[in-house]
Amino acid sequence: MNDTTLNELKIVVERSVRPIKACLPRKRQMREELLAHLTAIFEEEAEKIGDDHRALDQAKRRFGDPSDLTAQLQNTVPFWDRTYYYLDKWGYQPGESMLCCVFKFFLSFAVAYGFLVLVFGIPSLLFRGRQNEIGVMLHIVFYTFIAIWILCNALLFLAERLARAFFLEGSKPSLRMKVFYSLMSFLFCPVFAFLCYWTFTGDFAASLVRLRIGCYMAPATPLLFLWLARQMAEEIRYKRQWASLNIDE
Numbered sequence: 001m002n003d004t005t006l007n008e009l010k011i012v013v014e015r016s017v018r019p020i021k022a023c024l025p026r027k028r029q030m031r032e033e034l035l036a037h038l039t040a041i042f043e044e045e046a047e048k049i050g051d052d053h054r055a056l057d058q059a060k061r062r063f064g065d066p067s068d069l070t071a072q073l074q075n076t077v078p079f080w081d082r083t084y085y086y087l088d089k090w091g092y093q094p095g096e097s098m099l100c101c102v103f104k105f106f107l108s109f110a111v112a113y114g115f116l117v118l119v120f121g122i123p124s125l126l127f128r129g130r131q132n133e134i135g136v137m138l139h140i141v142f143y144t145f146i147a148i149w150i151l152c153n154a155l156l157f158l159a160e161r162l163a164r165a166f167f168l169e170g171s172k173p174s175l176r177m178k179v180f181y182s183l184m185s186f187l188f189c190p191v192f193a194f195l196c197y198w199t200f201t202g203d204f205a206a207s208l209v210r211l212r213i214g215c216y217m218a219p220a221t222p223l224l225f226l227w228l229a230r231q232m233a234e235e236i237r238y239k240r241q242w243a244s245l246n247i248d249e
Contacts, residue, residue: 005052009038015066015247022077030073031242038063117141147196158185159228166226167233185225190214
């Protein structure tokens with residue numbers, strides 16, 4: 001089987017799977033199983049007919065109408081997976097800038113965090129008659145939100161930069177940029193520990209002491225970032241590969 005034939009088989013599979021509302025791991029499993037099934041049909045027909053083009057047409061006919069298969073597969077998706085589909089849409093999408101991805105993450109995080117505070121935090125204080133502590137709680141919530149948002153977006157940004165620097169094809173960063181982002185990942189824990197403590201206490205001198213806590217974790221941090229970068233690169237590569245297929249007939 002040549003690459004052109006394999007690509008045609010992938011297009012047939014993608015016509016069935018792409019419209020399905022499900023999380024990425026489930027859609028990946030569907031693609032793998034359907035592609036293996038369709039490939040087996042094609043090889044069986046190719047062996048009988050002896051012509052790849054005619055075998056491909058016959059395999060498509062035996063595979064059935066993609067829209068009918070889409071409806072059948074959608075019915076097998078649990079409710080949680082259907083919900084997670086919309087959350088996954090807020091992750092990285094092929095052709096999307098990292099700035100857009102960071103903004104979507106910020107918006108989704110702000111909505112979720114605000115929902116928890118309004119539904120659980122404030123009513124809990126009111127129920128216990130501690131209305132005077134609401135201001136303190138909101139103060140803590142605000143700075144915690146800022147700290148977590150900075151942490152998550154810094155993780156996302158550095159992991160994406162390292163993924164492009166070390167794992168993604170087509171990216172040709174200089175050695176200087178590779179060293180720069182690796183050094184940034186090494187300094188991440190000390191700098192974050194300092195900024196968090198300074199933000200919450202306002203004590204600059206004591207915050208410098210907290211640098212030691214981050215320094216203990218610093219040597220392992222680049223390994224964590226490289227692992228995250230590799231996972232991100234694999235997901236980006238996978239999404240690009242299937243999104244590039246033109247499924248319009």
